[in-house]
Structure formats: structure tokens, C-alpha cells
Amino acid sequence: MAEEAQAPPPTTVAEEAQAPPQLVLLNSMTKTKEPFQPRVEGKVSMYVCGVTPYDFSHIGHARAYVAFDVLYRYLKFLGYEVEYVRNFTDIDDKIIKRANERGETVTSLSSRFINEFLLDMTELQCLPPTHEPRVTDHIEHIIELITKIMENGKAYAMEGDVYFSVDSFPEYLSLSGRKLDQNQAGARVAFDTRKRNPADFALWKAAKEGEPFWDSPWGRGRPGWHIECSAMSAHYLGHVFDIHGGGKDLIFPHHENELAQSRAAYPDSEVKCWMHNGFVNKDDKKMAKSDNNFFTIRDIIALYHPMALRFFLMRTHYRSDVNHSDKALEIASDRVYYIYQTLYDCEEVLAVYREEGISVPVPAEEQKVIGEHHKNFLKDMSDDLKTTDVLDGFMNLLKAINSNLTDLKVASLCYCFLCLQVPWFKCLEIL
Numbered sequence: 001m002a003e004e005a006q007a008p009p010p011t012t013v014a015e016e017a018q019a020p021p022q023l024v025l026l027n028s029m030t031k032t033k034e035p036f037q038p039r040v041e042g043k044v045s046m047y048v049c050g051v052t053p054y055d056f057s058h059i060g061h062a063r064a065y066v067a068f069d070v071l072y073r074y075l076k077f078l079g080y081e082v083e084y085v086r087n088f089t090d091i092d093d094k095i096i097k098r099a100n101e102r103g104e105t106v107t108s109l110s111s112r113f114i115n116e117f118l119l120d121m122t123e124l125q126c127l128p129p130t131h132e133p134r135v136t137d138h139i140e141h142i143i144e145l146i147t148k149i150m151e152n153g154k155a156y157a158m159e160g161d162v163y164f165s166v167d168s169f170p171e172y173l174s175l176s177g178r179k180l181d182q183n184q185a186g187a188r189v190a191f192d193t194r195k196r197n198p199a200d201f202a203l204w205k206a207a208k209e210g211e212p213f214w215d216s217p218w219g220r221g222r223p224g225w226h227i228e229c230s231a232m233s234a235h236y237l238g239h240v241f242d243i244h245g246g247g248k249d250l251i252f253p254h255h256e257n258e259l260a261q262s263r264a265a266y267p268d269s270e271v272k273c274w275m276h277n278g279f280v281n282k283d284d285k286k287m288a289k290s291d292n293n294f295f296t297i298r299d300i301i302a303l304y305h306p307m308a309l310r311f312f313l314m315r316t317h318y319r320s321d322v323n324h325s326d327k328a329l330e331i332a333s334d335r336v337y338y339i340y341q342t343l344y345d346c347e348e349v350l351a352v353y354r355e356e357g358i359s360v361p362v363p364a365e366e367q368k369v370i371g372e373h374h375k376n377f378l379k380d381m382s383d384d385l386k387t388t389d390v391l392d393g394f395m396n397l398l399k400a401i402n403s404n405l406t407d408l409k410v411a412s413l414c415y416c417f418l419c420l421q422v423p424w425f426k427c428l429e430i431l
Contacts, residue, residue: 001173002270002298003272010072018371018374018375018378018397020078020378020381020382021035021099021379021382022035022036022382023035023074023078023382024036024245024382024384025273025275025384025385026053026274026275026277026319026384027273027274027275028175028248028251029174029175029271029273029274030386033384035047035324036273037272038080038242038272039240039242041240042079042080042081042409043077043080043081043082043083044074044080044081044082044083044232044242044243045082045083045237045238045242045243046068046071046075046083046084046085046232046237046241046242046243046244046245046328047085047086047087047221047229047232047236047237047241047243047244048065048068048083048084048085048086048129048244048245048246049087049229049245049246049250049255050085050086050087050088050089050090050132050253051088051089051117051247052088052089052090052092052094052095052136053088053090053095053108053109053111053112053113053117054095054098054099054110054113054117055113055296055343056096056113056297056298057113057116057117057120058117058280058287058288058294058296058297058298059280059287059294059296059297059309059324060247060279060280060287060288060294061117061120061297061301061314062120062124062246062280062297062310063247063277063278063279063280063322064246064247064277065086065121065124065126066124066126066276066310066314067277067318068086068245068277068314069124069125069126069127069386070314070318070385070387070430071243071245071275071385072084072127072129072429073127073429073431074381074385074430077430079399082130083130083131083236083237084129084130084131085130085131085132085133085201085232085233085236085237086131086132087133087134087135087228087229087232088110088114088117088134088135088174088316089130089135089136089225089228090106090107090111090114090135090136091106091136091212091222092225094129095109095110095210095211101214103386105137106212112170114134115169115210115248120297120298123297123301123306124306124309125306125307125310131236132231133236135223135231135232138228138231138232139197140224141213141231141232141234141235142223142228143204143214143216143225144231145227145231145234145261145265146162146203146204146216146227147217147385148266149164149203149264149265151259152250152264153168153205153418154168154169154264154265154266155226155264156196156225156231157204157218158164158194159194160203160206160207160218160220160221160225160288161192161205161206161218161221162202162203162204162205162218162258163195163196163200163203164200164201164202164260164261165196165197165199165200166180166197166199166200166201166202166262166265167196167197167225167429168193168296169260169264169265171259171260172199172256172260173252173256174259175251175252175256175259175274176251176255176256177254178256180199182198187191189428200226201224201225201257202225203223203226203227203261204216204218204221204222204223205221205222205223205224206218206219206221207219207220207222211284225254226253226258226261226431227261229254229258230258230261230262230265233262233383234262234266234269238260239266239268239269239333240268240269240271240272240329241271241272242271242272242273243271243272243273243274243275244271244274244275245274245275245276245277246249246277247274247275247276247277247278247279248278248279249279249286250276250356251274252356255274255277259271276319277318277319278316278317278318278320278321278322279320279322280313280321281321281323281324282294282324284323286321287324297309297323300329304332304333305333305336307336307337308329308330308333309329311332311335311336311391312329312332314352314387314388314431315328315332315367315387315388316388316389317384317385317387318385318387318390319384319387326330335391335395338395338398339394339398342402342405344400344403345360345402345405346405349405367399369423370399373393373397376389376393377390380393381430387431389431391431
């Protein structure tokens with residue numbers, strides 16, 4: 001499960017006339033499912049907001065990156081050339097605070113936890129993105145973007161800080177659908193009475209004593225939280241790209257502010273499809289480091305195989321919240337074992353026939369089962385990535401295989417061919 005996704009090989013008899021249906025994805029901007037049509041035929045540009053690396057990543061992070069890894073794999077399976085960007089926010093108030101507490105540099109702390117995050121992603125068999133930029137490597141691009149926003153009259157400088165003026169941008173809150181009077185200073189946003197509107201947000205922060213800083217036209221300082229993704233997505237993908245993803249907690253304020261910044265600088269900026277995944281909840285509350293109610297990825301994979309965690313997360317549709325429980329993880333662990341045990345048992349039976357050079361064609365009935373499974377897989381994946389239904393389909397197929405493994409060897413052989421046919425085996429690789 002979850003090896004490198006590749007375009008399918010030439011079709012078998014069972015696969016004939018089973019071209020994938022039109023891929024549809026739910027666009028968070030329009031709140032509707034829409035046919036996915038990339039800007040450039042055969043190519044997809046995708047940006048997913050990454051972690052702030054100041055600690056080990058929790059399973060809420062795993063939720064997001066497994067979800068978008070499934071999308072990445074499926075797009076590649078459909079034959080698209082995908083340029084996938086996932087950033088690291090390696091300069092942030094939380095990183096600075098943690099580094100000061102531990103008596104180390106911001107760079108040392110963030111780099112260490114970036115490496116730990118990448119190890120976690122490898123364990124979960126998430127494919128590496130095309131680009132993994134760090135904010136601190138793109139300060140020049142960030143300053144250029146802020147300058148453009150100010151030139152267009154959408155931001156103002158004040159004592160070394162630069163704020164985006166939400167009153168100057170009528171489209172503000174078009175993504176989240178919120179009202180301005182709903183806005184409050186968030187976890188990363190301190191209330192500042194100097195602002196023209198309390199909802200105005202920082203593009204650039206004046207340097208404070210003991211903090212990292214960069215020179216800018218407004219004095220020494222560092223980027224605000226939101227501007228980084230506008231700058232990096234434009235740098236790698238251009239001002240118009242296909243997919244922007246992240247957790248649903250990023251819809252506001254992060255993605256809302258990102259959209260405003262990008263369009264304020266370049267009015268033709270556009271994301272064709274905004275996608276957001278659900279939370280992992282513990283005790284009916286979003287799992288988060290700030291609330292100290294989280295399990296790290298390391299905590300879980302110390303107890304279960306990493307593929308059990310991946311299966312657990314995929315078992316719930318990406319847009320829905322996942323309820324963490326030991327029981328659900330146990331079930332996921334059992335099912336992953338069941339998958340691999342079935343593959344092993346089938347290989348064991350087939351080995352006898354391979355050694356003797358015996359070739360037995362797959363009977364028409366089994367070919368029909370293969371074809372039906374492949375058809376349902378494509379239908380479910382193309383309908384906004386219905387991994388829940390896909391995994392249920394796998395379980396039904398595995399039951400059919402295992403119910404015949406105890407029969408006569410010839411019958412077993414037929415069903416083992418069923419197990420090892422491209423449609424279901426390749427489907428596992430996509431997930």
C-alpha cells in the first residue's frame with residue numbers, strides 16, 4: 001500500500017472500456033463539487049500549506065498530508081504531471097519562543113524539526129513534493145510582494161510594521177463567507193490599537209530585541225504569517241494555479257488573507273480550486289498543540305504500524321473530521337495486516353505454479369469481479385476522493401479471495417490471479 005503511483009499499464013480484458021470518470025473536487029470557494037480542469041492540459045499545479053516546525057508533528061498534521069498525498073498520487077495515476085509545493089514556516093513567534101526557551105537558535109530548532117517531520121512523512125509513505133521551500137529562503141520575494149501591495153494602495157506602514165488594509169479590498173472574506181464583525185485577534189495575532197481597522201493584518205513585523213530580522217524598506221523586521229504563502233506559491237506556480245490545500249482551520253484567517261494579499265498585488269491572481277481537510281478530534285475537540293490535547297505521529301507509530309495510521313486516516317473522507325480512538329486504530333491495524341497477509345498467502349500459492357511453469361488463464365467470472373472492482377475504484381476516487389468507499393471495496397475483494405484460499409489449489413490459483421491483477425494491486429499503490 002502507498003508505493004510510488006504510476007500511470008496504469010496497458011489494459012487487460014477486465015479493464016477494457018473502463019476509462020476513469022471525470023474527476024470532480026469540492027471547491028471550498030464555491031462550496032460545490034466541480035469538474036477538475038487544469039489550466040494547462042496534462043499538468044497540475046498544487047500548493048499545500050506546510051508545518052511550523054517547532055515540535056514533533058501530531059496526527060492532525062498527518063491527516064492533512066496523507067489526504068493531499070492521496071490526491072497527489074491519484075492525479076499522477078490519471079497521467080498528470082503534477083508540480084506539488086509544500087512549504088515550511090521556519091520563522092514564527094512559536095519557533096522564536098521555543099528556541100529561546102531551549103537556548104538555541106531559531107535556525108537550529110526549525111531545521112531539526114523539519115528533518116523530523118520529513119522522517120514522519122517517509123514512515124507514512126507520503127511522496128515528497130516537487131518543492132519544499134522555507135520562508136527564510138524567500139524573504140526577497142516576500143519584500144517584493146509587500147512593496148507591490150503598498151504601491152497598489154492596499155497596505156500601510158507604521159513604525160516599522162506593515163499592515164494590509166481590509167477596507168481597501170472589497171472581496172475580503174469571499175472564501176470564508178464570514179462578516180467583518182466576526183473577526184477577532186487569533187492565536188498568532190496580537191491586538192494592535194494602531195491599526196486603521198482591527199481586522200487589518202500584518203504583512204511585515206518590525207524587529208524586536210533578540211529576534212531574527214532582515215533588512216527591508218520599512219526597517220529591520222520579519223514577515224507576517226500569511227504573506228509567505230502568497231509569495232512562495234507565486235514564485236513556484238505563478239499567480240494563477242490549480243489547487244490550494246490545507247486544513248479547514250486555515251480557511252480563516254490564513255487562506256482568506258492569502259487570497260486578499262495575492263489579488264491586492266496582482267488582480268489576476270487566482271486559485272482554481274481551494275480544498276480543505278477535516279480535523280482529527282480528541283474528546284470532540286480539534287487536536288492541537290496549543291491546547292495540549294494531541295498525540296504526535298511518533299506516539300502512534302510506536303504502538304502501530306505506520307500504514308495502520310495511514311489507513312485509519314483514509315478510512316474517513318478527507319473533508320470530514322476523524323475521531324481518534326484506540327479501537328479505531330486497532331481496527332485499522334487489523335485490516336492492514338489482513339491486506340498484507342492475503343498478498344502473502346496468494347504469493348505462496350502462486351509460487352508452486354510458477355516453479356512448475358504452469359499457466360492458468362483467469363476465468364471469466366473472476367475477470368468480471370476484477371473489472372467491477374476497478375470500475376468502482378475509479379468511480380469513487382473520481383468523486384472527490386471517496387476513500388471510505390474505496391477501502392470498503394478492498395475489504396469485499398479480500399473476503400472473496402480469502403474465502404477461496406482454502407479450496408483446491410486450482411481454485412485457489414484462480415483467485416490468487418484475481419488478487420494480483422493490476423486493477424486492485426495498483427489501486428493499493430495509489431492509496
